[in-house]
Amino acid sequence: MPEAFDVQACLQRVRDGDPIAAEALIAHLHPWVWRWVHNHLPRRESEEDLVQDCFVKLFQKLDAYQERSGIPFEHWVSRLVVRTCLDALRAEKARPEWRWADFQPGETEWLDYLTNREAEAPPRSSAADAHRIVHELLARLSPPDRLVITLLDLEERSTQEIAELTGWTRAMVKMRAMRARHKLRALARQSMKSEFQDA
Structure with a gap:
């Protein structure tokens, strides 16, 4: 050993x-x-x-x-x-464009979840399915918002861990996560709306 x-x-x-x-x-x-x-x-x-x-x-x-x-x-x-x-x-300044048709079924389930205010639990599809769609949307958030969503929702770290890593208070972590999720949903809805308008 x-x-x-x-x-x-x-x-x-x-x-x-x-x-x-x-x-x-x-x-x-x-x-x-x-x-x-x-x-x-x-x-x-x-x-x-x-x-x-x-x-x-x-x-x-x-x-x-x-x-x-x-x-x-x-x-x-x-x-x-x-x-x-x-x-x-x-x-990082550039935010590449993407289209609904580029996503696989598991990825579109996650996009539907992100755009649905009433959704209580994420889809049962694998984390790999969530990875691309979530990261496409995350790339459009501010760096702190992107970080808190990644740490809290994707890496499943506690608010205490995130506070220790970032130097934020736990209350700030919770508030930023709530606002970041709201922004993610708005971005997902806007992307879907643009896609259907262009179709």
């Missing part, structure tokens, strides 16, 4: 200028950072470019990190990655 990675010891060696320790830290964090970036990636960004940006910021800000009892280093990294992704989302 491999030995547990000693993050704090590695961090000290990185701060002392040890390049091997820096490589070990990147290797330890890379799969985890990549997963975060992949889940929050702007449409026109390269995953590896954004992952690299995250690591550049991590090493630039490493001196500001202070160990806190019971809070793992990875939590600090997650906040840095979220902020880096938010910055990239803010920089």
Whole structure:
């Protein structure tokens, strides 16, 4: 069984200028950072470019990190990655168009769900079916709205987790999620209306 990675010891060696320790830290964090970036990636960004940006910021800000009892280093990294992704989302200007006919049946079920105010539960179709339609709509939201919907509804994180990751209060998380869902429904309805008018 491999030995547990000693993050704090590695961090000290990185701060002392040890390049091997820096490589070990990147290797330890890379799969985890990549997963975060992949889940929050702007449409026109390269995953590896954004992952690299995250690591550049991590090493630039490493001196500001202070160990806190019971809070793992990875939590600090997650906040840095979220902020880096938010910055990239803010920089993204283009919003590609899409058409109703481009979607599969499972995807249209999700679009129907998003446009129905009375819908109490999401469709039983797979998360993969929801992925594309939801992300097409999410790309049209502001970066903070997109982030809260992704964390809360797609990743099923608690409001407390989201508050810790973003620095928002739990009340702000709930309010932003409610408003973001309302905007998503409005966007979905507008997209459907435009599609039928163009037909």
